[in-house]
Each structure stands twice: as C-alpha cells, then as structure tokens.
Amino acid sequence: MKRILVLLMLFPLWCPAQDSDPLAVGNEYLQQKWVDSIYGKMTLKEKIGQLFMIDVFPEQGEKHIKKAEQLIRDYHVGGVIFFKGHPKEQAVFTNKLQSMSGIPLMVGMDAEWGLAMRLDSTFAYPWNMTLGAIRNNRLIEQVGYQVGRHARRLGVHINFAPDIDINTNPENPIIGNRSFGEDKYNVAEKGAAFARGMRNAGVLACGKHFPGHGDTHTDSHKTLPVITFGRSRIENTELFPYNRLISENLESVMVAHLSVPALESRQGYPSSLSHDIITKLLKEEMGFKGLVFTDALNMKGVADFTSPGDIDLAAFKAGNDMLVMSLDVPRATAKLTEAYQKGDITEERLEYSVKKILKAKFKAGLQRYQPIDTTNLYRDLNTLRDRLLEEELYANAITVARNTDSLVPLRSLDRKEIAYVHFGDDKGDVFLRSLNHYARVDEVKAQTIEALLKKLEPYNTVIIGHHRSDASPWKGHDFTVKELTWLYEIARSKKIILTSFVKPYSLLKLSTLEGIESIVVAYQNGPVAQRKAAEVIFGGLGGRGRLPVTANKELLVNTGIQTPFLNRLQYGIPESVGMDSQVLEKIDSIVEESVKTLAMPGAQVLVARKGKVVYNKNFGRHSYTGNRPVRSTDVYDLASLTKILATLPVLMKMDDEGKMALDATLGSVLPGLKGTNKEKLVIREVLSHYARLKPWVPFYRYTVDKKTGKPLEKYYRHKPEDRFNVKVTDDLYMREDYRDSVFAAITDSDLLDKKEYRYSDLGYMILQRFIEKSNAATLDSLDKKWFYASLGADRTVFNPLDHGVPKENIVPSEADDYFRHCVIQGYVHDMAAAMNGGVCGHAGLFANAQDVAKIMQMYLQKGKYGDMLYFKEGTVDKYNTSYYRDKGVNRGLGFDKPRPESLGDDLYERVPESSFCHSGFTGTYTWADPDNELIYVFLSNRTYPTASNRKLITEGTRTEILRVIYDAIKQP
Numbered sequence: 001m002k003r004i005l006v007l008l009m010l011f012p013l014w015c016p017a018q019d020s021d022p023l024a025v026g027n028e029y030l031q032q033k034w035v036d037s038i039y040g041k042m043t044l045k046e047k048i049g050q051l052f053m054i055d056v057f058p059e060q061g062e063k064h065i066k067k068a069e070q071l072i073r074d075y076h077v078g079g080v081i082f083f084k085g086h087p088k089e090q091a092v093f094t095n096k097l098q099s100m101s102g103i104p105l106m107v108g109m110d111a112e113w114g115l116a117m118r119l120d121s122t123f124a125y126p127w128n129m130t131l132g133a134i135r136n137n138r139l140i141e142q143v144g145y146q147v148g149r150h151a152r153r154l155g156v157h158i159n160f161a162p163d164i165d166i167n168t169n170p171e172n173p174i175i176g177n178r179s180f181g182e183d184k185y186n187v188a189e190k191g192a193a194f195a196r197g198m199r200n201a202g203v204l205a206c207g208k209h210f211p212g213h214g215d216t217h218t219d220s221h222k223t224l225p226v227i228t229f230g231r232s233r234i235e236n237t238e239l240f241p242y243n244r245l246i247s248e249n250l251e252s253v254m255v256a257h258l259s260v261p262a263l264e265s266r267q268g269y270p271s272s273l274s275h276d277i278i279t280k281l282l283k284e285e286m287g288f289k290g291l292v293f294t295d296a297l298n299m300k301g302v303a304d305f306t307s308p309g310d311i312d313l314a315a316f317k318a319g320n321d322m323l324v325m326s327l328d329v330p331r332a333t334a335k336l337t338e339a340y341q342k343g344d345i346t347e348e349r350l351e352y353s354v355k356k357i358l359k360a361k362f363k364a365g366l367q368r369y370q371p372i373d374t375t376n377l378y379r380d381l382n383t384l385r386d387r388l389l390e391e392e393l394y395a396n397a398i399t400v401a402r403n404t405d406s407l408v409p410l411r412s413l414d415r416k417e418i419a420y421v422h423f424g425d426d427k428g429d430v431f432l433r434s435l436n437h438y439a440r441v442d443e444v445k446a447q448t449i450e451a452l453l454k455k456l457e458p459y460n461t462v463i464i465g466h467h468r469s470d471a472s473p474w475k476g477h478d479f480t481v482k483e484l485t486w487l488y489e490i491a492r493s494k495k496i497i498l499t500s501f502v503k504p505y506s507l508l509k510l511s512t513l514e515g516i517e518s519i520v521v522a523y524q525n526g527p528v529a530q531r532k533a534a535e536v537i538f539g540g541l542g543g544r545g546r547l548p549v550t551a552n553k554e555l556l557v558n559t560g561i562q563t564p565f566l567n568r569l570q571y572g573i574p575e576s577v578g579m580d581s582q583v584l585e586k587i588d589s590i591v592e593e594s595v596k597t598l599a600m601p602g603a604q605v606l607v608a609r610k611g612k613v614v615y616n617k618n619f620g621r622h623s624y625t626g627n628r629p630v631r632s633t634d635v636y637d638l639a640s641l642t643k644i645l646a647t648l649p650v651l652m653k654m655d656d657e658g659k660m661a662l663d664a665t666l667g668s669v670l671p672g673l674k675g676t677n678k679e680k681l682v683i684r685e686v687l688s689h690y691a692r693l694k695p696w697v698p699f700y701r702y703t704v705d706k707k708t709g710k711p712l713e714k715y716y717r718h719k720p721e722d723r724f725n726v727k728v729t730d731d732l733y734m735r736e737d738y739r740d741s742v743f744a745a746i747t748d749s750d751l752l753d754k755k756e757y758r759y760s761d762l763g764y765m766i767l768q769r770f771i772e773k774s775n776a777a778t779l780d781s782l783d784k785k786w787f788y789a790s791l792g793a794d795r796t797v798f799n800p801l802d803h804g805v806p807k808e809n810i811v812p813s814e815a816d817d818y819f820r821h822c823v824i825q826g827y828v829h830d831m832a833a834a835m836n837g838g839v840c841g842h843a844g845l846f847a848n849a850q851d852v853a854k855i856m857q858m859y860l861q862k863g864k865y866g867d868m869l870y871f872k873e874g875t876v877d878k879y880n881t882s883y884y885r886d887k888g889v890n891r892g893l894g895f896d897k898p899r900p901e902s903l904g905d906d907l908y909e910r911v912p913e914s915s916f917c918h919s920g921f922t923g924t925y926t927w928a929d930p931d932n933e934l935i936y937v938f939l940s941n942r943t944y945p946t947a948s949n950r951k952l953i954t955e956g957t958r959t960e961i962l963r964v965i966y967d968a969i970k971q972p
Helices: 002-014 028-040 044-049 062-075 087-100 137-153 184-200 231-238 240-246 275-285 310-318 329-342 347-363 384-397 429-435 449-455 481-491 504-509 527-538 586-596 641-656 683-687 699-703 738-748 762-775 779-791 831-835 849-860 875-879 905-910 957-968
Strands: 052-056 079-082 106-109 206-210 252-255 291-294 399-403 418-423 441-443 461-466 495-500 518-521 602-609 612-620 724-729 732-735 845-847 916-920 924-929 934-940
Touching: 028 347, 044 329, 044 347, 052 062, 052 329, 062 087, 062 329, 079 087, 106 347, 137 184, 137 384, 184 240, 206 240, 231 240, 252 275, 275 291, 275 310, 291 347, 310 329, 384 527, 418 429, 418 481, 429 441, 429 461, 429 527, 449 481, 461 481, 481 495, 495 504, 495 527, 504 518, 518 527, 586 602, 586 612, 586 957, 602 849, 612 849, 641 762, 641 779, 641 845, 641 849, 641 875, 641 916, 641 924, 683 762, 699 738, 699 831, 724 831, 738 762, 738 831, 762 779, 779 849, 845 849, 849 924, 849 934, 905 957, 934 957
Parallel strands: 052 079, 079 106, 206 252, 252 291, 418 441, 418 461, 461 495, 495 518
Antiparallel strands: 399 518, 602 612, 602 934, 724 732, 916 924, 924 934
16 A cells, blocks of 8 residues: 555656647647758758757857857857857857858857856846745746846847756755755746746746756766765655656756766766666656757766767767757767768657757747847846846845844844944945944954954944855855854854855854854845845845755754834835836936036935835035035934924824823913913914914024124133033033023014914924923933934934034035134034024934935834834824915924925925925925825035025925926826
8 A cells, every 4th residue: 555655656756747849839830840841951961960059158259259150150050058258249149150050040048047147247136046045936937037038138049047956965066056945846846937937038948957966066067976866866856846847848958967876877977978867767757858958068077988079979869959068069970970871870860859959949939030139238138127126036035044032123223232243255335334224333343353342342232244255156155263253252242143145055154053143144245135134134124035955953944034024114226116217317417417506515315115215315525615425324404304303203202192282372381481472372383383483583693793793702602611511613602591591582572463374493492492391301312212213313413423423424504604603514504503502493403314214204104113103193194284274374283285386386286285394494305295105305505605505495406306206106
C-alpha cells in the first residue's frame, strides 16, 4: 500500500507534462507552412548553421564584429547572444547582422534581472533572491513582462531566464543571488510567474541550469561541478521547478555543465553532453518539447572535456538543439557535416532540431522581421513604469526577520534617542537620509570600539546598516571580524536594529542573535532598497517580505514578521499616487524663475498625496550673494504658519480635554482682561479673525529712536544684565518687564468699529497667554511635549540656535536696518515675537518642509500619525469649519480656507471646500486637501534681504505651484 502511495505522489512529476507544443502559435498552419518553406530551401550547411548561437561583444571592437559577420555570412549561424555594451550600439549591430543573414537570426541575451545584466544605461530589476522574498507572485510576473518588453524593444527574442536553480548551498559561488531561494515551491512559483510575464511580452523564456546548479561548491565557468546526491533528491528538489514550468509550456531549457553521477553513469561526464540527462530524462521522462540550449560551450566545465568541434558534436547527439558559444564554429560545422555524411546524424534528427529553431523564430515574430528603430531607445528601456514597479518590489521584499518586543516599527519617538552605525564598504547615505525623514538619527563614528561605545552612551537605540556593493550578484557579502565584534559589543548595552543590505547568507556568520532585537533584510544596497528599509523601520511601510533562504539557525527559510503601517509618510514616485511626474516637474521652472527674478533667494517645495511624499526639492541659496545652497535639512522661519502648527494644535488638545470652550470669552479664561474691551471677545471669533481686533501693533517702534531706528538704552542692552535678559539677537537684550508692556498694549488697543473679517496677530498673542497660564508651561515646551517629539518633527523648534540647530542650517530672513540692525538668522523675523523671547502665538516657529508636512499629514489623518492619536474624532473637522461664512468670513478656526481672491476664480472652482491652508509673511505657505489626500508645503525667505520685496506675492508663485499640483492629479 505504501508503494502505491509513493507512486501516486510521484506520478504528477513524471507524467507527460507538455501536452501541447510550447513553440506553437495560434495559427499553427501558417507557422508550419513558413517553417517548411524555409527548411525546404536550405542546404546542409545552412541547416547545420542554424544550430549555432554565437557570442557578440560590441565593446570588443571592430575585429570581433568582423568575426561574427564572417560566421553569419559563411556558416549561416542561427543566432547570436549579445554581451557587454551599450543598447544603441547593440541595436545598430543587430540591424547590421540581421541584414547579412539569409534567415533572420534569433537574438538572445542573459537578462536575468533585465538588460542591465549585460548592458549599461538600461534598467536593473532586483535579483531573484530579492524577488524570492516577495509573497505576491503577480509582481514577479510584472517583472518578467517588463524585462520582456525591454528585450523585445532591443530586438532580443529569447532571454536566458529565469534561473530556477534551488540554492540550497549558501557557499554556491555562481548562483546565490540569481536564485529565487531554497524553497522549491517558491522557486517554482516565482519562475513560472517570471516566464509567464516574458511570454506575455512576446519573448521566449528559458529555464536554467538543468538539471540544477543550486547545490554546488564550484563554478562551472571554471571547472566541472559535481552533484553528489542521489536521484531521489534530484527528482524531488532540483527538477521540481522544471516540471512546474514545463506544465505551463516553457519554451526552452538551458542545460548546465555538471557531473551528475546519479543521472549519468560515466564518471566526470558533463550533463550538457549526456544523452541520458537531455534526451531520456528531460525530453522523454519529463515530456519537454521545447528548445534545448547548451550552456556556453566555452566554459571550463565542458571546454576541458574534449576538443572543440567534438564538444559540439557530442552536445548535439545528446539532444541539444542549439549550441551556444562554440569555441570553433568552422571545426564544429565540419564535425557535424562528417557525422551527417556517415549516418551518425540522420536527416530526421537534424530536421527535428532545425525545424524547432525555425518554429521558435516564427513565434518570436521573425517571419515578419523589422529592423530596430533606435528613436527614443534609451527612454523606452528606462520607463516610469519600471521605476514604479521597482519601488513596489522592494516595498514587498523588505523582510523583518527578527523583532524582539516588536521594536520595529519604532514607536514612542519622544522616548527614542537614535544612532546609526555604518558597517560595510559601500555607501549608506540614502539610508541615513531616509531615516532622518522620520526622526533625528545621528551617525556615530569611531576608530575603536571603546570610543564608539562612549559616543553611543546618550542613545538608547542603534540602527546598524550593513552596506556592501550590489554592482553584481557575486560581490562579497560577509561581515568582517571587526564588524562582528563591534556588533556583539553594541548589543550588550543598546537596543539594536541590524539592517542588512546584502544577501541573507551574511547572517550565517552571526554566532548568536542574543541582544539583537530586530533584523531587517533589504537584500541589496541600491537607493530604493535603502529608502524602503527606512520606511519599514519607522512604520511608513509595513514589513511584508519573508526569507527566501535559511539565513541563520534561528532565521529559517520563509521567516518573515509582518509589521504594521503606522500612518507615517512614505516617499515615492508621483504615479504611485495617481499624479503625473512630467506635470509636477513644471514646479521646477516656476521656482527657478522666481529665484532668477529675485523674488526669493531659495525655497523648499514638498508635495505629498495619499500619505506619500512624491515631490521634495530644494532650490537656490540662502542668500543672493552667498554660496550656501538650500538643503532639505535647513530650517526656515515659518512666520504665521506658527498659528496653525504651534498654537492651534495646543488649543485643539485643550478643547479635547475640556480645558477650553470655543464659545468662552477671553475674559472668562484670562481674568486680567475683565473690564477691558477684550473681555467679551469669543474665542471662536478670535480664531476666525472676526473679533474686531486690530491686525497688529508696532510694538518695537516705541523702543527705538525715531530718527535713527537704533534701540533705546532704556529698553535694551548689548549684553545680558540684571533685568535685561530677553534675547532679541546675539547682541541685543530687551528689558524683561517690557513683555508685560507689550501685552498691556494689546489689552489697551482699540477694537475696530464694526465686526468684519480682519486678519490679526493679536488674538494669538492673547491666546498664548491663556495657554501658558492654563498649563503652567510655555507654548514651545507644550508643543514639543505633546506633538513635535512624538511626530518625529525634530527640526520644528522655536529659537533654533538654543536647541542645537547649527546656524548654517538656518536660512536668514532679513537684513534688518530698522530695529535690530543685523542679519536675522536663527532669530524670529517678526518683531513682536522677537520681543517676546522668540516664542509667540502668532510667530516664532522654525522648521523644514518635511516637518511641516508631518504636522499637516496628521491633520489630514484627523489627528492620527505614527502610533499616536493626537485629537479626538471630529476635532480637526470642527476647527476646519467656517462658522461665519454668512458674515463674509471664509476662514476656519485658525486655518485659512480656499478663497477666490487668493486663488483666482478658475483654481478656486477646482479645489474642494474641505481644503485648509495658511501663509506666512516670510514667504511660507502650506495647503492640505482632505478630499484628494493632498499636502503642499512651500518655504522661502522672500523677505531677505528686505521685506519690501513683494515679487513672490505679486507674481503669485505659490498659487501657480498649487495650480500645477492640481493639474498633475490624474483623473480616474
């Protein structure tokens, strides 16, 4: 009974798996007619010539090309396989060689991860090992399709891919990253999906390296590897993917140069020359009917076996159809001709292979051959669709292999002090920069482990990036002995996230995982892998991948911890969120023109949609005459954006906690206002700029000499002393009690004659006093504690110089010649805020565009961001409502709303009413659109060197950019 069960289990493996001809097309009559007509006209030499696929290396120059031309002209070879070069160069040579051939040539390439495996200036997809980590096989099919499209565009008819070796040997010197992994089911499914994709693109697929090169210790390019295990293992493991692909009509198979005693009794006899392996096993037992290619016959694994010519003859007699990269085509042709004439090769045998080759050519479209059009060739081989797919692939491949205490994604950022330590010999710049999109992550370097541990003392979390070159899949991947020692030492005292940008086998060198809380495997060290790994670590992206191989005794194959998405911003390509890259690029010219016309020295511009930053660029310099370019880490004086990014969120939280009511009067929350004309002003009206408050009061003018504009000694000192301790600039200190005078001036200021919309700073200065008294804390400390720290908005600060922001990272806002008489850099531009110590309800906040986007995204997500819920459900909507629209006030509570006078009628008609925004005097602006899930941030210093420069406003630069953003949204 047991024997019957075993036979039943094996039956699907060995039954005829290819019932139909994989080389046939829909109209088999036309195909066969073409094949027969070509074959019927061929001479013996032409028939034998069809068996050869010669190598072409365009980069080797004219002499090499002449040799290829001679073989095509004199020996009528059936195909060419291209290697190193440039795509246009290859296209030109292909056209030339095709024009010389009586029968169109079959053009082949090794393009396992795309044409970039052989050509420069072409798109490189991730290696199979990386793809093996992806759970969604439809993505693998898309890769096959895109690789096929590129191949077809370049006149390539057969791609010698996919590699379906099962890499069960971590020390394999030649397969490794080229394999989908060690799980035979995963390899089979991925290989089948990749082949389907290429087939759908009109390119023939080729499974390799038959019967299986995944468990070898040597490279068949250099010697003949020996497969020592038995037939049962081979049948159940190595051959499993072949049966799967053959059942889906795989068009071709490439036979490796291996010694397989279990399948070929002759000792040291290459599988590529074995009748038992090719004809009996592959064709008869497994039922394969497609083309059979030899692996390159110039490889040492077969080339050393016998002499040129004899190798080709033996390969053909064994059952191969096409002989790839013969060492000597003329000699091989002579040997095959002699064998034919002697009857060792029959006409029937020759016809069998040649007609299969011709059928494959017909299926590849060569019956209607057209030369390659080189117009837009580079563009067609590097498409936006490729970049989109690459992002999706890495997003699905990044694997969290270990995650003690759910350290990844990082939560509670307000309690994290994070360091990054670089391992490896390749760059990790993109990784570090991407980590800093989410929180402050400091790179820590040292020459000794003792010095490193000392520098790491302030940090509680260490991210180690292991970066080694992925210029080729065979590059080294192991840790150095020093790195392993340092890793173990760091792990003794810190929480560690080890992030590996090499193949998983590097983790085999870890003798213990103790103390390493989290391990993230990114597989390759390219920029997309680095960016996506950072997103997984911080929860901008959930971890989805699984290990395609066993990476450690504690990290078994198919290990993959799925981690959550924490509603933090991601980074990607506009098309991934339904926007048009080319349209968005128009922003570049708008901003560059504004810089050119001196509307502003420079700017940061950011656009995000559906939770993904898709445009984030810097323009110009800090000043017109300086050399310091604007960088993403630079902070700008946000001016009035402070209202919605600092004061408003605190009020909203207080509202949630019952510490404030929108319909309360100022007198009820600030008893000191009782008896004044401010007593009965309602908070809701104040936030709506509908409370009859004056726009502003020129407080500073009362403290300077009317003629010279110099600060009066009565109010200021050049050094801090006694009561003069309110720092206004580096060498200007205001008398402390004058703050009360400022507030008194606000209290005593007249109200406007009638109720109407009038934008005012005074209400926010009053509300700051209320906030600070109610919470017994300063506004800036509340914002940091309640919002910025946990948001990871580390570059959002009041008084940046006092919080460790280097002066060179702060964009200057004005060359003041009327009050402070210096360049305002690191101090708030607004005079009233400066007199309030740099922290004020209406101005004083500094940030970069990325941090502003985090806060706006939190609003867009109704108070959710990361692992935090900042506001109750409905609170953001309550404040994003216009309560006095019938009175002509089109503003929310704090937030500005779309208005035709600011947007223009045409744009106003296009934007949803749910949108909210705000602008700042220094040239800042931010916009959020809940309906379209859109964020826009514009930061500039249009006030430098003088605030009288209004070009940015009169030219409508910020609005024109907003128009482009809406133009870029693709309609469903």
